[in-house]
Amino acid sequence: MPASELPLEVVEELLQSSGDATVVTNGDGAIVFVNREAELLFGYTATEMLGQQVEILIPESQRNGHAKLRGDYGEVPHARPMLSGLVLRGCRKNGSHFRAEIALTPVKTGEGILVASTVRELQPDDPSEAYFRTLLDSAPDAMIIVDRKGRMAIVNEQAERMFGYGRGELLGRKIEMLLPERLRKRHQKHRGAFIDDPELRPMGAGLDLVARRNDGTEFPVEISLSPAVTSSGTFVSSVIRDVTERKQMEQEINEARLEAERANKANSAFLAAASHDLRQPVQALSLLNGALRRTVTNARALDMIESQEHSLTAMTNLLNSLLDISRLDAGAITPEIEDFPIQRLIDRLSAEFGRQASHKGLVFIAESSTSTVCSDPNLLSEIIQNLVSNAIRYTEKGSVRLSCTYLDGHCRVEVRDTGIGIEKDQLEAIFQEFHQGASPSASKEGFGLGLAIVRRLADLLEHDIGVESTPGKGSCFSVTVPLVVSIEDAGKADSGDDTAERPGGAGLVVLVEDDANVASAWGMLLEAEGYEVVTAGTVAEADAVVEGLVKIPSLIISDYHLADGSTGVESVTHVRKHFGEDIPAFIVSGDTSKVVMDARPLDNCTLMSKPVNTARLLASAAVATRSGKVPQD
Secondary structure (H helix, E strand, O other), X not given: OOHHHOOHHHHHHHHHOOOOEEEEEOOOOEEXXXXXXXXXXXXXXXXXXXXXXXXXXXXXXXHHHHHHHHHHHHHOOOOEOOOOOOEEEEEOOOOOEEEEEEEEEEEEEOOEEEEEEEEEEOOOOOHHHHHHHHHHHHOOOEEEEEEOOOEEEEEOHHHHHHHOOOHHHHOOOEHHHHOOHHHHHHHXXXXXXHHHOOOOEOOOOOOOEEEEOOOOOEEEEEEXXXXXXXXXXXXXXXXXXXXXXXXXXXXXXXHHHHHHHHHHHHHHHHHHHHHHHHHHHHHHHHHHHXXXXXXXXXXXXXXXXXXXXXXXXXXXXXXXXXXXXXXXXOOOOOOOOEEEEOHHHHHHHHHHHHHHHHHOOOEEEEOOOOEEEXXXXXXXXXXXXXXXXXXXXXXXXXXXXXXXXXXXXXXXXXXXXXXXXXXXXXXXXXXXXXXXXXXXXXXXXXXXXXXXXXXXXXXXXXXXXXXXXXXXXXXXXXXXXXXXXXXXOOOHHHHHHHHOOOOOOOOEEEEEOOOHHHHHHHHHHHHHOOXXXXXXXXXXXXXXXXXXXXXXXXXXXXEOEOOOOOEHHHHHHHHHHHHOOOOOEEEEEOOOOHHHHXXXXXXXXXXXXXXXXXXXXXXXXXXXXXXXXXXXX
C-alpha cells in the first residue's frame, strides 16, 4: 500500500517511532508535524512549534538565507540523503546552537507538497559521520552523487572548487547544469539509458567529455561512474577529473610528433637531393681519373693520377659514410629482404678488395660458400664491405680471410685478420662515430664511421654483430644472417672471371646522361677502354639517337634521374624496345631513396650507386658486352 494511502494515525506513529528528530513542513514552510525526538532536540513542545515557520529552528542570523534556500527547494523539490555534505546550524528554544545534518524527503499530497526533514545533531566525537565527510572531502578528485532523476544529492569540496559553485547551489539541481548548454539534452538521454541499465564505467573509458564552470568556461574532464542501489533508490557516484593539463601535454606531444615527421620528411628529401648532387661531381672526377689512367704513359703523371685516385677514394668513402649515417638516423632506409646466394657478395668483395690487399702486401682469402641467405643484399654487402675494409686498414702484415660458418639455421659471415687487435675495454667504443684505433702503426685513412654504420645497419636488419680480438694478434668480426638453404655451387665457375678487370673493351655503348660534364667523362673513360659511345641527354634524345644506329648496342648505361623528368628505367626500356633485344644495362644513380627501387625489377640490369668504382664498372662492362648478361652484383 503506498504511503499516501496509509491512515494518518499510522503515518504519525511511524514518524514518532523514528530514532531521529522529524519535522514536517508544508509548501509555505509552516511546521505541520513534529515527533517526540524533535521536541527533545529543539526544547520546544509540539504545540509551540506547530504552525510556526520552520526558521524558528534556525539561528536568527541565518533565517533570511534559509528562507531563500527553502523557496528554491520548493521550486524543485527533491530527496536529499543524510551525509550530503551540507551542514546546517539548528537553534534550540534556549538560544543555544548546534551543528546538524538534514535529510529531506518531499511528499506529494492532495493539499500540496509536504517536506519531511530528518534532523541529526552532529557531535564532535561522532566518528562515523566525521570519517565519511573527511573521506569525501579529502579525495583528490571531485565527487558528485546523483539520484535516479539526475539531481545532485552529495558533493565534496573538490567539486565546489572545480566548478565554482557553493554546495548549496549544487544540491538538488540537475547534473546537466555542469555541462555546456549544447550538450545537456543529449546527456539527459545518456543518463536515462545509464540508470535503466547501470554498470561500472572506469575513469578514462575513451570518451572525450567537456564540463562547464560557473563562470561559463569549459574544460576537458574524465569521469568514472559507479551505480549503487539502496533502499532509498538508485544513486550514481561520479568521480570527475580535470584533464586540462594532460590534454595540453598530449597536444604538445602530438604537435612535436607532427613537427618531427615534417622535419624527417624534409631531411629525407634533402638527403635524396644531397646524395645525388654531391656524388655527381665526384662521379665526374672518378671517371676522368679512370680515363687518364688509360691514356697517360708518363711515369710521373701516372703517380700523380694514382695520388688523385687515392684522394678520390677517400672523398668517396667519407661522403658515402656521412650520407649513410644521416640516412640511417633519419630512418630513410627501408630493407629489401630477399633470398640470394651469399657467394654473390663474396665474389664481388673478393674482386674489390683482393687488389687493395695485394697493394699493401697482404694475402686476401675469400672462401666460397654454396648457401642461400635471407637479408637485404645491398645492406648486408655494405656491412661486410666495411668489416673487410677495416681489417685491411688495421693489418700491416699477414692476411685477411672472409669465410662462412653455420650454426642453428644461421650463416655467420666472418672477417678474420692478423692485425693490431683491440683492447677488451675498447670493444664497445669502436662502434661509436669517429672512433679509430689508437695504434700508431695503423692506417689513418679512415674516419671512424665504418663500424658505426655496421652497427646501425645490423640493428636495422636485426642481424647480430660479433667481435673477438687479441691485441697484437688480430681480430674477428662477424655478422650472423638467417640461412635459407645450402645449394650446389652451380654458377661458381663463371664468377671469378666475370668480375675480374679486363683490359680492352669492344662494342657499342648507348650512354644516357643529362649532365654534360659527367657525360664527357663517361665518354672519355669508355672510349679509352676501346668502346664506341653514342650519347643522349633524355629519353627523347635516346629515341632519336638509336634511330640512326645500324648495329645493336652491346650495353646501355643510363643515369636514373634525367632532365626532362624521365628515368633510366624508361630510357633502357625504350632502347630495348627499338631493337627488340634484352640488351645488358647499367642504371647509375646518386639517389639512394626508395624512388629508384623500381629499377631493380628490370631483367638483365644492375643498379649502381654513384660514384661508381671505374675498375669495377669496366670489369662488369667487359662481362656484359662479351656474354650479353650483366654480372650479378
